[in-house]
Amino acid sequence: MSALYHKTNVNVSEKANMIWNIADIIRGTFKPHEYGKVILPMTVLKRLNDTLLPTKEKVLEAYKEYGSLEVNDGFFRDASGYPFYNTSPFTFETLLNDPDHIEENFRTFMAGFSENIQDILKNFKFEHIISDLVGSTAEDDKLFYVIQEFNKPNSYMGPDAISTADMGYIFEELIRKFSESYNEEAGAHFTARDIIYLMTDLLVTEEDAALTRGKIDCYDMAMGTSQMLTCLTERILQLDSEVEVNVFGQEFNPETFAIAKADMIIRGGIADNMRFGDTLTNDQFKGYKFDYCISNPPFGVEWKPQKNAVEKEHKSGDNGRFGVGLPKISDGQMLFTLNGISKLKDTGRMAIIHNGSPLFTGDAGSGPSEIRKYIIENDWLDAIVQLPNDLFYNTGITTYVWLISKNKSDERKGKVQLIDASNMYEKRRKSIGNKRVDLSEDCRAAIVQAYGEFTDKFYDYGDKSVESKVFNNEDFGFYKITIESPLLDEKGKIVMKKGKPAPDTSKRDTENVPLTDNIKNYFEREVLPYNPDAWVDESKTVIGYEIPFTRHFYKYVAPEKSDAIAERICVIEAELTGSLKSLFGKDGE
C-alpha cells in the first residue's frame, strides 16, 4: 500500500469541484441533496477502475484459471496487488464502446468487484440509483453520459496521478459538499468540521503520553461518514508522523456507512474495520480496547427499539457495558457514553458530544445520576466544554464536549475542569441549515489554551470570551436525605411506634446536602430551626451527582442604583423643557 502514498500535487478543491459538477448532467432527475448518491459511488468506482487498470489483465487471467474454485479471493487479490479487485472484462472505457448495452454491461462491471466493494455498493443502494439514472425512456437515460464524464482524461484518478492522501482529501471535499447540500437533515449524520477539530485538539494534546506508544487505535461508535476518525488520524500524525494509526468505526445508517467504508478504501486503509450495525444492540467491537474514542452520538433520541437488548445487557452487570445504570427511555445519549468508556484502555481518552441533559437529568439514585457518579467517582471525568449555540447543521441547542480520561495527569487527579466557551465563535456570513456560527482557528486555540492552563480564569477577548473553572470531584456530589416529621393524633400529641415517633408521610420532605458538607450539621442548621421535631431517616439517604453548569457560570448583571437613574432623568427633563421652548418659540409661529 505504501506505493500509493507517493506525493502528488493535485489541486484538491479544483478536482473535487470538477467531479461535483458532473452532477449538472443529472439535474432534474435528482434533487440537489441527492447528487451525492450518484457522485460519491461513481467516484469510488472510477478510482478503483483506474487503480486496477495496470493489473487488469493479470486479474482476468487469474479469473480464467481460478474462477470456478470455491475459495478464490486470495488469488485475485494477489493478482490485483490490492485488497480489492474486479473480475469483469469491462472498464469505464470499454463500457462506453457499447452505448446500446450500457446498463447491462455496467451492472456486470459492478458484479465483478470483490466482496468488500459489493458491500459498499449494496449499502449505497446503488442498484436502485442506477435504475433512476437510466430512467424509463431512452431520452431520460443519463447513465451513459455520467460514465462518459467520469472517463474524460481530466477525470483520471489513478494513483500515479492522485496519491491516496490527495484522493482522501478530494473524497472528503465531496462528502462535505454532499452534507452541506442536505441542510437541516444533515446533522443527523454530519458533524461540522470546526467542531471536530476542536474535539481532536482537546482529545490529543501535545503532552499526551499516548504518542510514545508507536501504535494508536481510534474508535468512533456512531461514526456517520467517519469524518471524526479522519480528523483524529490527521491530528495524531501531525503531532507524531511516525506513529501507526488504526481506526475502527461503527454506523447504523446504511448510506453513511457506505460512505465511511468507501472513504477508507480510497484512503488505502483497512476497510473491514468500518462496520455496520447498531452500536447499542449489535456491538461490532466486543472485547476491543482503544486509545482514543471520539463520537457525536444522537441527542435526545429514544432507545425503545433497543430496549430489550439494552436491558438484558444491563442485567448482566459488569459483563456488559450498561451495568452501571440506564438513562430515560426517551434519550439514549448516556448509553453511548457507557459504551465508549467500556472500550477505553486504562490509558484511554474519549471526547463525546452531548446536549445539556446528561449534566443534570435524573434524581439521586436514578440511572443518569448513577452513571455520573460512576464516571466521577472513578476519577474519569476530565473536563466539559460548553460550545456556542448554532454550531450544528441540524440544531441550534446548547452542546457540550465531555472529555473522559482513564488516566488523568497528576495535576488533574481528583479534579474536573468546566469551560464555558459559549461566547467563543465567529458569525457566519451565510448560515448552513441551523449552523450560524463557526469555531474559527483562533476560537479553537483560545479554548484549547484554557483547557491546557487548567486554572480558574476568565479569558477576555473583547466581544469573545472563554471561562475556565476547576472543581474537586466531590463538588458535584450530594446526599439526598429524607426528612421525616412526627405524626400527630387528634389531640396534637406525637404518635409513638416502638418507642419512636411515627412519621407523617404526608410531610415527608427531602434535602440535598453537598458531599462537602456534613449531614448532621446541615440538618441542624437548615432544617431544625423551622421544624424542631424533624429527624433524618438515614436508611433513605442516597448519593447523587449533577453538574450544574449554568449555576457555576451564571453572571449576574447588577442593576443600576436608583439615584444614578434619577440624576439622569433630571438632565433629560431639563433638556426637554429647553427643546419644547425652542420648538414652539416665537420663531416657529
Next chain:
Amino acid sequence: MARAMKDSGIEWIGDIPADWNVIKTKHLCDISTGNQDTINRVDGGDYPFFIRSKNVERINTYSFDGEAVLTAGDGDVGKIFHYIDGKFDYHQRVYKFSDFRSVIGRYFYYYISSNLIRELGKYNAKTTVESLRLPWLKEFPVIVSKIEEQQQIAQYLDDKVGQIDSIIEKTKSSIEEYKKYKQSIMTETVTKGLDPTVMMKDSGVEWIGDIPEHWDMVKIKSLLYEINERNVDENAVLLSLFTALGVAPRSEMEEKGNKAVTVINYKIVKRGDLIVNKLLAWMGAIAFSDYEGVTSPDYDVYRFHENAEALTEFYEWYFRFTKFKDDCYKFGRGIMMMRWRTYPAQFKNIYVVNPPLEEQKQIIDYLKQKIADIDQLIDKKQRLITELESYKKSLIYEVVTGKKEIN
C-alpha cells in the same frame, strides 16, 4: 396678511396659494419598482436595501445611484416612506420616485408622505389598502410651488421635524429611564428597607447584596409549602398566569367560547396561593392569586405556612418585580432556553429576604404610592409623544398645502 388663494380642485386639500399649481406625479418624476426580494438581503452589506417595511436592510448590490423617494407597494401602504441620496437597491414591490423635474426631492418626500394616504382614502372606504398600482400613482396630484419656495419649505420642515423627532426621542428615552427607575426603586426597597441609616450585613445572594442587619435570609420552603390538591368541579374558575399581569381568570383574558379543556384534575388554588410556571419562572411567570379557582397541573402551587411572617403583597413585589427571576434562571436547568425549568426541588431552596412583618407593611405602602407617582409621570410622557406626532403631521400638511405660510 392673507395671501391670495384658489381652489385646488382636490377635495382633501381645498384652497391653495394662487400662484401654486397641481401637477400629476408622472410629470414630476420617474416611477419604477425594484427587482430584489427580501431574502437577498445581506447582513452588514455595502448598500441600503429598501424593503416593504420601516426598517432599512443592507445588500451588496445597487440598482440606483442618486436622489429618490421610496414607498411600499403593499403591506403598510401609504405609511412607509424613505428619502435617500446615494447608491441603494430596492424590493420588487417598492416604488421608487426619482429624476425629479419641477420639484425637489425633499419637498416631494414631505408632500407624498403626508398626503398619499389622504388620496388613497378617497378611493377606499376601508382604512387599509392592500396594494398600490402604478397607473394610480402616476395620477397622484402634487401641489407644486416655485423651486425656491419648495426649497424654503423643505428646509423649514427638515428643521422643525428634526426638532420634533429629537423631542420625541428624548421623551421616549426618559420613559425608559423612568421604567428603569421604577425597577430599581422596587428592588432596592424590598431588599434594603426604608431606613438608609440602619446597619447592614451581606445577604449571601449576589443580586441582593447587603440587607439590614435585623432582617433574615430564609429558604422559600420555610415560608411556603407546595400543595397539590386536585379539582373535581367541572365549573371551577380556570386561572391563568401572565408575566405582565399576574394571576387572572382565563375568562377575563380571552374572548368567550374557547373553553376546550376540562378543568377536572387541575390544581386547586386558594386566595393568597402562589402559582409558579416552572417553564417560565426565569422570565418572571410567578404570582400570587387574588382568586379562588384552579390552574394547570403543570404549574406548581404554594401556600404560606400558618406561622410564616410574610405578607402576600410584599412577596408579590419580591417575586415579580425584582431580579428574583434571575435566581429562577440560575437554579433552573434545561437543554435549551425554551425548555428552561425551575423545578420545585430547586425553587424551594432559593434564599429570599424576610423582613419583620411591620416593615413589610411599610415597604408596601411606600412602594404603592411611589410607583403610582412614577406611572402617572410615564403616562403624561406618553401623551406628550402622541401629541407631538399629531403636531408633526399637521405641520407638514399645513406647510406643503400652503395653509401655513412659513415666512
